[in-house]
Amino acid sequence: MYYKEVDKRYREVMAAFLKKHYRYHTMNSWNKSNSYANNIKLYNIDKPADIDSNKCWEMIGVAQWQEKLSSLLEDFGKKHNWLWQAGINGRSGGYVVLYRGGIKPSGYKSYCIHCGQKNYQAVVDGEVGICGRCDARARVNFKQTHMQVFTLPGKEVDMHWDFDGWTLSDLRERVELVQDFDMLSDDLVAAYFDICRNYRITEEEILVPKTIKVLEPIV
Ligand SMILES: [Zn+2]
Known part of the structure; x- marks a missing residue:
C-alpha cells in the first residue's frame, strides 16, 4: 500500500520520489518542521471486506495493540541504529512520521x-x-x-528538497531509508488488520490494591 519500487539508477527518479512523498509535521503545525510520513489513519482506513469496521475501531485502544505497535516502531529504530526512528503523530495517532535521533551514554x-x-x-x-x-x-x-535512545522531534527532514549537491549514493541511501519506512507503514497496517481479524475484545475484571485510611484505637 505504501511501499513503492524506485529505479535507483536515475537521480531525477529518486529526487522525484522523495519530493512527491507524503509529509507531515514532526511536532505540530506551528512548529513548521516536517518529515516523510504516511497517513495510516487506522480508525478510518479502507478495510478488507472480512473486517468489521466497528469492532476494528475499538482495537486501537487495547493495550496489547499498543504494545505490538511500539515493538514494530522499536524494531525500525534498532535497525537504523536509532539515527532514524519512526513515531506516531497527529490527532488520533493517524500518522507515522520519520524522525532523527540517536543514542548516547545514559x-x-x-x-x-x-x-x-x-x-x-x-x-x-x-x-x-x-x-x-x-x-x-x-x-x-x-x-x-549503558546507552539511552533520544529523539529529535523538532528536526525537519529534507524539507527544502535541496538534493542538488547530493551524490548518487547519498540519494540512494535516502530513498532506501524512505522505502524501508514505507514498508514499516505497510507492516503496521497489516499487523492491525491481523489483530482485527483474529481477536475480539472481551472485558475482564481486575483487582487493584488501594491504600485507605483507617482508625486504630490508641492503647
Ligand atoms: Zn534492587
Missing part, C-alpha cells in the same frame, strides 16, 4: 540484578553494591557503557 554505571533499578554510582572494586531501592546486595556495574 550516565548509569550500575544496576540491581534483583529488581533492575539503575544507579549513577559505580560499585567500587572489591566492595558489595547495595541496591538503593530493594536493599539487595546485588548491585553490579554495567559491563558495557
